[in-house]
Every structure is written in C-alpha cells, then in structure tokens.
Amino acid sequence: MSIMSEKKCQNCSCETSDDLCNANANIFRNNEAQIKEGEIAVCATCDNCCRERTERLNAVLDSVEDKRLIVAGPGTGKTYTFSEVIKTLPEGSRALVFTLINNLADDLRSELTVIEGREVKAGTFHGYCKELLHSIVSVEGFGNDFSYTPNLPILIEDDARALGFDYGAAGFSRSFSNLNKDDSLNFFVERASYYNAISHTDGVYHTYIYLFNNKDRVPEFDVVIADEFQDFNLLESEFISLLATVNKTLLAGDDDQALYGFRSAKTDFIRGLFNDESLGYEKHYLPYCSRCAPVIVKATNDLVQQATSQGLLVGRIKKDFKPYWPDKYIESSLFPKIHLAKCSTVKTVPRFVEHWINELVDSLSVQPGQNYEFMVIGPENRPDYLTSIKKHLTGSLDGEMYEVVGPKEKSVIDFSEEAYLLLSEGRNTNLAWRMLMREDPPDNLDEIIKCAIDGVRIETLLSAEYVEKHRVLMQEFLDREPEEEKEEEESGRIKILLTNYLGSKGLAANHVIVVGLNNETFPSDAGNITDEEVCKFLVALTRAKKTCALVTNKEYSKERGYLIDRPSSFISWLSASDLESSNYNISKDNINKT
Numbered sequence: 357m358s359i360m361s362e363k364k365c366q367n368c369s370c371e372t373s374d375d376l377c378n379a380n381a382n383i384f385r386n387n388e389a390q391i392k393e394g395e396i397a398v399c400a401t402c403d404n405c406c407r408e409r410t411e412r413l414n415a416v417l418d419s420v421e422d423k424r425l426i427v428a429g430p431g432t433g434k435t436y437t438f439s440e441v442i443k444t445l446p447e448g449s450r451a452l453v454f455t456l457i458n459n460l461a462d463d464l465r466s467e468l469t470v471i472e473g474r475e476v477k478a479g480t481f482h483g484y485c486k487e488l489l490h491s492i493v494s495v496e497g498f499g500n501d502f503s504y505t506p507n508l509p510i511l512i513e514d515d516a517r518a519l520g521f522d523y524g525a526a527g528f529s530r531s532f533s534n535l536n537k538d539d540s541l542n543f544f545v546e547r548a549s550y551y552n553a554i555s556h557t558d559g560v561y562h563t564y565i566y567l568f569n570n571k572d573r574v575p576e577f578d579v580v581i582a583d584e585f586q587d588f589n590l591l592e593s594e595f596i597s598l599l600a601t602v603n604k605t606l607l608a609g610d611d612d613q614a615l616y617g618f619r620s621a622k623t624d625f626i627r628g629l630f631n632d633e634s635l636g637y638e639k640h641y642l643p644y645c646s647r648c649a650p651v652i653v654k655a656t657n658d659l660v661q662q663a664t665s666q667g668l669l670v671g672r673i674k675k676d677f678k679p680y681w682p683d684k685y686i687e688s689s690l691f692p693k694i695h696l697a698k699c700s701t702v703k704t705v706p707r708f709v710e711h712w713i714n715e716l717v718d719s720l721s722v723q724p725g726q727n728y729e730f731m732v733i734g735p736e737n738r739p740d741y742l743t744s745i746k747k748h749l750t751g752s753l754d755g756e757m758y759e760v761v762g763p764k765e766k767s768v769i770d771f772s773e774e775a776y777l778l779l780s781e782g783r784n785t786n787l788a789w790r791m792l793m794r795e796d797p798p799d800n801l802d803e804i805i806k807c808a809i810d811g812v813r814i815e816t817l818l819s820a821e822y823v824e825k826h827r828v829l830m831q832e833f834l835d836r837e838p839e840e841e842k843e844e845e846e847s848g849r850i851k852i853l854l855t856n857y858l859g860s861k862g863l864a865a866n867h868v869i870v871v872g873l874n875n876e877t878f879p880s881d882a883g884n885i886t887d888e889e890v891c892k893f894l895v896a897l898t899r900a901k902k903t904c905a906l907v908t909n910k911e912y913s914k915e916r917g918y919l920i921d922r923p924s925s926f927i928s929w930l931s932a933s934d935l936e937s938s939n940y941n942i943s944k945d946n947i948n949k950t
Contacts, residue, residue, distance in 0.1 A: 365399035366391065368685035377403040384682050402682045409644045409680065413437060416606075417444055421638040423600060425585075425629050426608040429656075429677040430898035431647025431864070434608050435467050438581050441606060447473035449578035452603075454481040456587050456616070459862030464583070481582070481592060482556050485563045489554065492573055495562045497549035503784050507769050508555040511790055512547045518805040532561040533589040533620035550811065551787040557591075564595045574602050584862075585609035586626045587616040593625040607637070611673050612660060614891050615858055623671070623887075630673050643676035647864055647901055649687035650679035651694055655904075655930050656897055662929035663890045691903050693936040696927065699909035700941035701919065705741065705871055706748035707947040708940045712905055713753075713852065716867055728761075728853040731865035733896045735856065735872040737880060739763065742854045745871070749852065759849040764859065771795055776830040789814040792826055857892040860899050868900035871907040873924035882925045893926050906935075 362371040366389040367379075376397035381387060383406060387396055398406075413433075416424065417440055428434050442451050451474060453464050464478040477484070486504060489495070495502070509525035516523035523540045531541040548554060554562065567574050580599050582588070586609040588596065599605065611623040629637045645653050657677055663669050679688070697712070699705050713730055716722060722729055734741040742763040749760050771791030778788035786808070793801055793814070804817045815823060853865065870893075875882040879889045897904060908923040927935075939950045 363397070363399075365402060366396040367398045367402045367682055370399055370401070370685075372399050374400055379403060379406065386683055386686070388685070398682075402685075405644060405678075405681050409433075409642075412640065412642055412644075413440065416640050417441060419638055419640075421636075422604045423635075423637045424606045424640060425626075425637040426606065426640045426642060427610065427626075427630065427673050427675050428608055428642035429610050429645060429675065430613065430895070431645040432642040432677075433644070433646065434583060434642065435463060437608075437642065438464070438583070438606070439468055439471060441579065441581070442468060442471050442474055442476060445474055445578050448475075450475045451477070451579050451581065452484070452575070452577045452599075453478040453581040453583070454484050455583040455862075456481055456592075457584055457862040460583060463862070477577075481588075482560060485560045485595075488563050488567075488575070489559055492575075493563050493566045495554070495566065497545070498554065498562075499552050501552070501783050503551075503553045503774075503778065503787055504555070504559065505553045505774070505787070506555050507771070508548060508551070508553050508558075509544070510769065511551070511794060512544050514794065515547050515805050515809075516543060518802040519809060529557050530620055532557045533591050535561075535591055535594065550808070551790060552784045553787050560591055560595065564591060564598065567595075567598055571598075571601070574598060577603050579604045579606060581606045581608070583608050584613075585629075586611045586614045586623055587621045588625060589616075589620040589622065590625070610675075612669070612675075612891060613861075613895055615861060615888065615895065617888055627671055627673060641675055643678050644680040645677060645898075646680040646683045648679070648684075648898055649691045649900070649902055649904075650681075650684055651688075651692055651934050652897055652900055652904055653677060653679040655694060655934055656894055658930050658934075659890065659894055659897070659926070663885075663887075666885075668885065668887055668890055687902050694930070694934055695903065695905040696935045696937040697905055697907045698921075698923070698937060698939045699907060700939070702741075702909050702911055703744075704940055704942050704947070705907055705909050706745045707942055708907060709745050709869055709871070710749060710752055711940070711947050711949075712869060713749075713758075713867075716903065717850065722850055722866075724848050724850050728851045728863065728865040730850070730852040730867045730869065731860065731863065731899055732852065732854045732869045732871060733857060733860050733899065734763070734854070734870075735878045736858065738872050738877050739856075741872045742856070746854050757849055758852060760852045760854065762854040762859070763856065772829075773833065776826075776833045779826075779830050780834055786814050789818065796822075796826070798822055857896055861895060864899050864901055866901045867903045867905075868896065869905045869907060870896045873906055873908045873927060874911065875922040875924055878924055879926070882922075885925065 362373060363376050364371050365376065367384045367387040369388040376399060378395045379398045381391045381394055381396045384396060384398060389396060416426065416437055438453060453468055453476060455461055455464060458480060461480045468476045468478045509528050513525045521543060523543055527540050528544045531538055544558060548558060580603040582596055585607045609626045611626050614621065614623045629635055630639060697708050699708055709732060732745055746760055772795050775788040775791035778784050798818060804814060807817050808814050872878055879885045906927060908927065910919040910921045913920045941948050
C-alpha cells in the first residue's frame with residue numbers, strides 16, 4: 357500500500373496529494389507564503405480560478421465586436437475590466453464611461469481618467485446629458501440661458517395643483533422615462549418653457565430627442581461604456597442604443613442587483629440584450645468575486661436559488677458567481693460563517709451594533725483608513741433603526757477613534773439663494789419669482805399661477821410691497837461675506853457608515869451589519885416577497901468584504917400585548933450551516949450574549 361505525500365499550496369496553504377503548478381507570485385499577490393517575486397507552487401483550485409478569470413478577461417479584450425455585454429455579479433472586477441479595455445485602445449483615443457450611481461461614478465473617475473495617453477470622460481449618465489445640454493443641444497421653446505434646476509418638478513407639481521390638474525413630480529418622471537408623450541409630459545414641458553428651466557429627467561429626454569432628430573450630431577468616441585445597465589429605464593436605454601449607432605459599445609450589469617424600479621428601470625432591457633441575438637450584443641461573463649468572503653458568495657447563491665424556486669426572479673440571466681480563491685483564502689479561514697444576532701428588543705439593536713464593532717476592532721486590530729471599515733444597512737421603511745443606532749454610537753464610541761457617517765437626512769429645499777442669484781443677473785425672472793413664491797407664498801398665489809399660464813410675467817402680478825421686500829432681501833444676500841470653504845481632511849478615524857439598501861449600492865466595507873431583518877419590515881409582506889426585496893438583500897450581503905452580521909429583533913405587538921419574534925424569511929433561505937447564531941439582551945445597562 358503506497359502512501360501519497362501531501363503537498364502544500366504556497367498561495368492558500370491547503371494540502372493536496374495532487375501535483376502543484378508553478379505560477380507567477382505577482383499574480384497571486386496575497387499568497388500565504390508572502391513571496392513577492394518569482395514563482396510559487398499553487399494547487400489546482402487556485403490555478404484554475406486564475407486561469408479562468410484571465411480567460412474571461414481576455415475574451416472581452418480580444419473581441420472585435422462593436423457591441424459587447426458583460427454580465428457580472430458584485431465584486432467581480434468590472435471597473436478593472438473597463439480600464440483594461442481602454443488600455444487596448446490606441447494612444448489618443450477617447451472613451452466615454454458612465455453609470456447612474458454617484459458612488460460608482462466617483463470610483464470610475466478615480467480609476468479610469470488617470471489612464472495615460474487616453475482621454476477618458478467618466479461620471480454619471482445624467483451629468484453627461486447635462487453637459488450636452490449646455491454644449492450642442494438646442495431645445496425648442498427654451499432660451500440658451502436656461503437654468504438647470506433639479507427641483508423644477510416640485511414647482512410644476514404645485515402649478516398643476518393650482519390649475520386643477522392631478523399631475524405630480526413622480527408622474528412627470530414616469531412619462532419622460534417611459535417616453536410617454538402624454539398630457540402630463542406636455543404640461544411639464546409647457547411650464548418648464550415658461551420658466552426657461554430644465555431638470556434631470558426632462559433634460560435627458562430633451563437631449564435624446566434632439567440627437568434622435570439630428571443623428572449627425574451624436575457624439576463619437578472610440579468606445580462608450582455603461583455600467584449597472586440593469587438600472588437604466590426605457591429613455592436611458594434608447595439613448596444608449598442611439599450612441600451605439602456610431603460608437604463601439606460595452607455594457608455591463610447584473611439583473612440580480614436591480615433596485616431602481618421606482619424610477620421606471622426594468623430588468624427587461626438587460627435581459628432583452630442578452631436573449632435577443634438580433635440586437636447584436638456579444639455576451640461575456642465575469643464569474644469570480646474577489647470582494648466577498650466565500651461564505652457570503654455561497655449565501656448569495658443560496659438566496660438566488662431559493663428565490664427562483666419560489667417563482668421569483670423570473671427570466672433572470674443565469675450566471676456563475678464564485679469566490680476568487682487566490683484572494684479570498686484568508687477570509688475563508690478567518691470568517692467561515694455569517695453572524696446571526698437575535699436581539700431581545702428593538703432597543704437592544706444599537707447596543708449590539710456597538711458591541712459587534714468593538715469586538716471586531718479588538719480581535720482584528722482594525723486601523724483607520726480612507727474607506728468605510730463598517731457599514732450598517734437598514735430598511736427604507738424603518739428609518740428609526742439607523743437614527744437610533746447613530747444616536748447611540750455617537751454617544752458611546754470614542755469620537756477621536758471613530759467617525760460615524762449618515763444616515764443621510766432628507767434635506768429641506770430652499771429656493772431662495774438660487775432665486776436671488778437669478779434676479780441679480782436679470783435672467784429667468786419668472787423662475788426666480790416663482791421660487792420665491794414657494795418660499796414666501798403671497799395671498800393670491802393660485803391666482804398668480806393661473807394668470808402666468810398665459811405667459812404674463814410673474815413680477816407684474818405681484819404687489820409692489822412683495823417685490824420691494826425681496827429686492828431688499830436679495831441685496832442683503834448679495835452683500836453677505838462668503839463663507840470660507842473648508843478643505844476636507846482625512847480624519848484619521850475608523851469610519852462607520854449608516855445607510856439604507858439603496859444608499860449602499862456601489863459601496864463596500866470590510867464589515868457589514870444588516871439590521872431590521874423582521875417580517876413586516878423586511879420583507880414588508882412575508883407572503884408576497886418581491887423581486888426588488890430579493891435584490892436589495894443580495895446587494896446588502898455583497899457589500900461585505902470580510903464579515904456580515906444579520907440582525908433580527910423581537911417587537912412589541914399592541915394587538916397581542918407582548919413581544920413577538922418575526923425573523924425575516926430571508927434568514928431561513930440561507931443554509932443553517934453557514935450561520936452562527938447568538939442571542940443578545942440588555943441587563944443592568946450591559947449587553948449579554950447567550
């Protein structure tokens with residue numbers, strides 16, 4: 357009987373009886389042997405991961421097709437792929453790269469605009485359309501000095517109410533996004549023309565219509581790249597199709613991460629490009645996740661499997677999602693499970709979050725850095741979770757050691773400053789006075805709006821006293837000493853971000869804590885779970901690079917008169933073997949774990 361000798365992989369330290377492969381140490385930069393140059397001996401698993409990922413990347417880079425679609429899950433290297441695509445272009449080439457998500461736009465700018473020898477324009481899709489509006493686009497009925505006013509829909513919604521129409525800001529957005537030239541859209545355009553003002557969604561619409569009617573003016577680049585394509589709506593998808601008529605186009609997305617249904621985005625568009633061969637998009641995959649610990653990748657696959665087995669995510673694009681073992685072997689051994697925290701009450705949750713952060717900092721020697729070390733994600737329909745956690749953390753953690761950021765508070769809109777600036781410049785005075793009327797409504801507000809519908813200048817409809825009062829306030833505003841802009845300095849503290857599911861999109865942190873995982877909160881109806889809720893939970897899980905804690909809590913029921921336990925159905929969708937559970941309660945102002 358022969359005994360096979362065990363061999364040890366210098367990358368992941370696993371022992372195997374199979375032959376090891378020689379590999380470049382630079383490729384396996386996080387190898388366990390800490391060899392920086394030359395060759396290392398790696399196991400088949402590490403070698404195969406590396407080879408397949410390289411082959412997937414090369415397939416994109418070597419393609420000669422004008423239209424390419426990358427289907428890729430979270431943390432699978434899309435931005436890196438974009439940079440490699442741009443580097444294959446000849447020096448002097450021009451590239452346009454955009455996304456809908458501000459968080460991702462910042463990353464794209466920092467990673468791609470520094471590529472030498474290529475001119476890369478990177479940012480948000482709406483930002484690019486705004487640039488076109490101010491440069492090549494001419495909108496019928498609007499002067500060249502139009503104002504770009506993001507909150508314009510609020511003013512026009514008020515106008516509609518005063519005039520007896522049941523139009524709202526959300527309805528305006530739907531009409532533009534779905535290219536519905538209906539009464540709502542026409543009303544908006546008419547009022548916007550009167551104010552000589554344009555906002556976000558209508559700005560994209562006007563830009564698209566102009567270029568559609570003047571195809572010789574469609575901007576040309578050596579490549580146009582659109583990220584997070586699953587979040588684009590019909591208007592934006594058609595805009596990209598128009599760009600694709602004169603540009604090589606690379607689209608990337610993941611229908612499992614579709615969160616923007618509230619702005620008329622549909623997974624139909626990315627699935628349509630994937631399934632309809634006549635549209636001419638060559639399909640590519642990036643299956644390896646180098647962001648998340650392997651247990652999180654497995655939990656994500658379990659979540660998708662459970663969702664599809666229950667009739668959700670119908671028509672989803674089937675794709676592999678695998679841990680990239682060459683980079684993730686450490687997380688596999690250090691963080692083999694997801695922590696499930698069962699809190700006794702909702703008031704226990706903030707104390708658990710503090711406890712969990714302190715425990716990780718003590719055990720892992722967490723150091724300050726530029727990125728968020730911790731991310732706490734809560735449900736949109738229960739903002740009290742995040743506000744109570746922030747209050748507790750800011751009061752209990754050392755402010756010199758920790759920086760608590762968020763959650764974002766809903767800002768109060770104040771039109772006054774923009775109005776006074778417009779008046780001082782003597783332009784778009786109808787818009788300026790309309791803004792001031794919202795801040796300081798005159799007694800005959802509705803009458804003025806009704807008269808203004810016929811094109812009468814608003815200023816002529818206001819009392820002399822009202823006009824003079826705001827002329828004086830305008831001058832006081834202009835005479836104010838400008839506030840000095842303070843440069844943001846690196847705080848040197850450990851950063852903790854508190855945000856909701858939507859706010860977490862495009863971000864990542866070493867340690868993620870998801871709170872509010874109770875039926876009737878998330879999901880809001882356990883008997884009718886939606887695709888969007890599945891996607892939100894998937895996004896939350898995959899923000900975590902190393903650890904993820906899922907938090908459920910008992911809540912007091914007024915109907916029953918006692919605490920009830922309703923852990924989220926999503927928790928039961930995950931494999932019990934991947935979870936480590938603990939109960940937490942507060943006793944004598946101390947948190948206890950059992």
